[in-house]
Amino acid sequence: MANISWKDYEKRVPDDHFFYVRSCIRQTFFPGAETALLNILRNELGKDVFEDSRHTTCTGIGYHSDIIPLETIMTMVARQLSLMTEAGYRNLLVSCVTSFGIYLEMLDMWKHFPEKLEQTRDALRKTTGREFELPQSVVHASDVVFHFRNEILKRSSVRLMNCKSGEPLKVVEHVGCHYAKIFPHEGFGGAEFPSVLSGLVESWGGTVVDYPERRHCCGFGFRHYLIQENRGYSVSNAKVKFESMAPFQPDFIVANCPGCAMFLDKWQYTLAEMTGKTFSAHGHGIPVLTHEELAGLMLGMDPWKLGLQMHQVQVESLLDKLGILYAPIEKYRLAGVDIKPPARPSVLMV
Amino acid sequence: MYHPFVLPFVVGFSVMGVVLVARYIYWLRGMSPGNRQRVLWGFFSRSTLLAVKEILQESLLHLKIFRVNPLLGFMHASLAFGWFMLIVGGKLETWYYTGNFFNPPYYAIFFRYFEPLTEGFWMNGVLLFYMELSLLIVLSGLSIAVVKRIRKKVVGMNNTTRHNPANRIALFFLWMVFPLRLMAESATVAVHGGGSFLTTVTSSLFLSHDWAVWLELPLWWAYSTGLGLFFLALPFSRYLHIPTEMVMLLLKKWGVQPEPGFNPEKGVQAFEVHSCPGCGVCLDVCPAMGAGINSFQSAYFVRQVRAGHNYETIADMCLNCGACKEACPVGISLESLRLDARSHLHRKANFDHRYLHGTMTLWRDTTEVVLYTGCMGRINPKTTQAVKSLLHEAGVKFIHLDEHESICCGRPMALAGAAEQAKMLIQRNRELIHGQNGQLLVTTCPICYRYFSSEYDLNIPVLHHSQFLWQLIETQKLNRHKGNLRYAYHDPCELGRGANCYDEPRNLLYTVGELVALSSERNKALCCGNNIGSLTLAEEQKQKITANTLTVLSENSPDYIVTACPMCKNTLSRQSTLPVRDLAEVMLECKEVNVAGSRTRKKQASVNVTP
Amino acid sequence: MINFGYTASESRHIDMDERLHPAIEKMLHREPSLKECIACGRCAAVCTAGYFTGMQFYRLNLMAHRGLINEMKQAARACMLCGKCQMTCPKGVNIRHGVLLMSQITDVLDV
């Protein structure tokens, strides 16, 4: 193919018929985001997104903590694919960036070491009696949202602009490392210039902040934060990133991996407690959204239904900027029942 | 016996008296109890007589200046002693005339106005003549002072002190006083007659009778005002040295010790600081003057210390070579004053050498000589090599204490004003030296030698290697034949002025060759320019001083420039076109070659390009 | 501040954005030759105190120029002011005066 620079590399994304596999962290910490994505794809865009309740974890947390042998992971992935084959789908839609990396890694290993593929088929047959076929394409949730960004824009009255001043919002986009850094061809714009989120932001009216530590790791990484002794390393990484983006005073951060979103959000509280400093001018911190939550807001979904009140950094200031209406008293009412709001942090203004 | 014109004099004189007494009491009060005891015991002791003798010799006759520069000496003597003669003469006149000893003070000074005509052999003859002679002496001194101000070369001085406004005003009044007296007395003589040789000549030359009648009183007024103003200015100008020096000499004779630390307003140090007349003798001897650097000389340093401000930069700049201290006619301890000022300036610096515990333990059996080459030893390996081979040749058993690593002797820290913080160095070095149980400590560096002998109180004697080599020659442990090489010997400041060792090096050179005479040597030797004493002199300034010293050293084109200090040798050899050697190297080299040695260093080719 | 059982480490970056510390600026004004140091290491090689401790003047000078005042002041304490370094310095830096100023530097180099 003509040699084009990575900046303009476009990845092929199928238009329909996805077999969806969930993310452990996303459904645990951001259940609203998960259902929002499915809601958007199925109801708003009318896509066929099939989900088999029997599918399991992709073993990501264990794999990245070195406690699961490779063969086990291969068999688990094979089992997922067998569910997909059974449901008759060929396009795998992955919700979490880490599992996206794992599925691609396994497929890549099978490509280079066919005997491994045979062993996995044999192992799966012995343990579950199942057969599986390799998927035609593997895409991440943010690929799909990026792919249908114009359709979503058509259906949306919201623009990533300050509703009063009309200024485009300054957005920091953070792409999960396993999205394109392992297999550059699997991400829009390759490893160096991933455009899956910046494309979203720019097409929805925002401007992307190009700050010095833009490509720096957010500090999530299972290996970093699982054991308390390592967490210092994890929070220090996030600190480097925040200190580098702070001068640009971004309006919010959008991330496509549940881990990055969660930690960029949670570490702001920890850092505030540790250093007494917040990274936003007014002391509320920089709100962090995942791409599904952003898409949900664009499509007018209720912020509290999206579960944005569960974020560490409150999002009201962002909602005001976007001009999205929300009922403050509903913030902590779940199905009509008042739940006790979380304790107020000492430094981070809520 | 009174006329209003005496009032300015009386006011001036009494104000001066009050101010002086107040300041002296303030300074004396600052003395420690021990010093007070010494003053009380000294007061009625023989040392007071000695002090009076020295006051006569120095404060009045300025004999020290005479030895250095006779014309300058005469100028000071005539001014001081002449004025003293006037005062005594006035006292005698009034005493003899009125018969009682005590008269109003102004009466003696303006006696001539009150009693224009006096008769009798004593009054009109001897005393009158004596008074006019004294006046003439003072005026002669004054005229030299004026000439010095205009063309200092005539008086044999290259530099005179740049005076600040206060000194210039006081100088002006001093110069006015005596001519006015002459004119006033001549006017009275012109009006009433009488007078001796001087006044009669002046009045006939300048003052006709009717002019004199009109001018007489104004002149006396002018004379009295001049005196009064001078006395007013005295306590705040360089002339404060006149009374203060006398008190200082007394205190010193009584053995009063300077108070610890830098306090120019306490005890004998205060008297020393205020005895500096700013005479400028220290300017000519300062090696930096030859290089055109004239901002930090002692005259200016003491003046700023007295003023109490901006002495900081010049305190750090001086090379501390001791030339000014040697030449100072008043004998002010300039070096300790400067070092005290530096320790005050750098009091916040804190050094910590506790890491020296347990280092360099060299416990060996007894030995004859402990050789200490110091920090600079390693920068001049040839000197160390030479000393060692000479010691071997002389069969002396020695240990080279700091062959591998050395601990600084502490003198550089003292020169930077951090003497207290060098205690650890001194203590550790002493332990190591004593640890060798040697009988003698020999060091190749005059800087260390001076500190070992003054600060260390070692249990064995210490010699500089030049002294020890001379001992070896005298005891025939080393013998050399006389060659015909011409050597110019540079006296290192710390060995010559610092430790009073001038002759041994010269004897050594004399045994092996000819000694070239230099325009300034021994205690007047110039500094090599890189003395460790200076803190803030820039590299270029030091190089200029070195260049100037080298011109003196090579003025009679010697074959070798020889010195006895690693610092001087390193510094001089950087810029010298002549080869520079340490004494030990010369002694070693002469063993092989007695005839004119080959010049090892090619002369720098100087090509003149004609356009 | 809550103790989480782990801490965020400070960045090891030297921030060159702020101008030199006023005390360092004043020191460099009083001893301009300090600015000429090219960190060739000769001073550290001949250093008498350097034999026993990690005393290296060129690093002190670098610390001064990078604003690390406390480390500089602490390291300067080992010096014996013997002046060997100054004898060998190829750029004629007045090292003795430099170290003296460095060891007495306070927030404001008052003398």
Add this chain to the structure above:
Amino acid sequence: MSQQKVAIVGAGPAGLQAAATLVSLGVSVEIFERNGSPGGHLKQWHALFPHFQNATHALNPLLNGVKGITMHLGSKVSEISHNGNTWRLLSDDGLKYESDAVLLTTGFNLFDASRKEEYGYGVYPGVVTSAQLEEMFNGQRPWPFDKSLAAPKIGFVHCVGSRDVKCGNRFCSKVCCVTAVKQAIEIRKRFSDSAVTCFYMDLRMYGLGFEELYHEAQVNHQVQFIRGRLSEASPAVSGKIQVKAEDTLMGRPLKLTLDMLVLMVGMEPAVKLTAQNNHLALGKPGFGDGFMADRELNTPEYLQVTPGLFVAGACKGPASLPDTIQDAKAVSVDVYNFLKTKS
């Protein structure tokens, strides 16, 4: 015999000097210059090291030297061929010329800084090259930062495209270090309270007067010299550039925000001798790839692969202006001697 002719390819300082010398020796000369005007890089330069001599003082004598000599501007020589003992030149605008000898004074191109993308040249407006800075001093180019800024912070990066295998140039371009120090002083003089920092690997102040320049920069202008090659430049707030480098003497990373980053771009041969045009080769290409070599470095004889083809100036390797002018004179005399033997 008719007057002998020499074709000079390139009207930079080398070409102009060679032309003047040859004409003074009675040889007829024609110059071919691909740009619109003669003078090479010198015409865009402001001041020359080490004494800040104005570039026009060096350029004007060279230009006056070639008055009356035919000069084909804007014509790029595309073909040089040789048969018997006459040379034929073809230029892309259709000129033909025959001569008895050809003197190549094609000189150098400045390294294209965009090939070091991590320095952000062409990406961030504040990143400029040393040549562009000279144009700013000349007023031919606007300053990339707001001149009324209180204390502008300017950084210089040495060895951009030189001594760097990643750019294919192992050689040192010799003159960028001293140029950087000169420009640093000019910046300090132009913007009195600016802060200038130079990131260097070794400071090669090889010539007379250069160390004094370095001394002046350090002591009189407080230029900070940091030994550490710049790793990357990234955008900071309001168009500033944040640079990261390792201070290898301190062993510590350091961070600095700059208003302008000047890249000291190295030299590359304007005409790159490669396999294709090696018939032009005067023996194996010299040190660094692409520079021409007409003889072994230290021996006077020419390799003379094809007699009559001479080379002078910076096309033989990085050279300062004095080097170039001396070389041009020397080679002109060789050309003259060659012509004498031929006729």
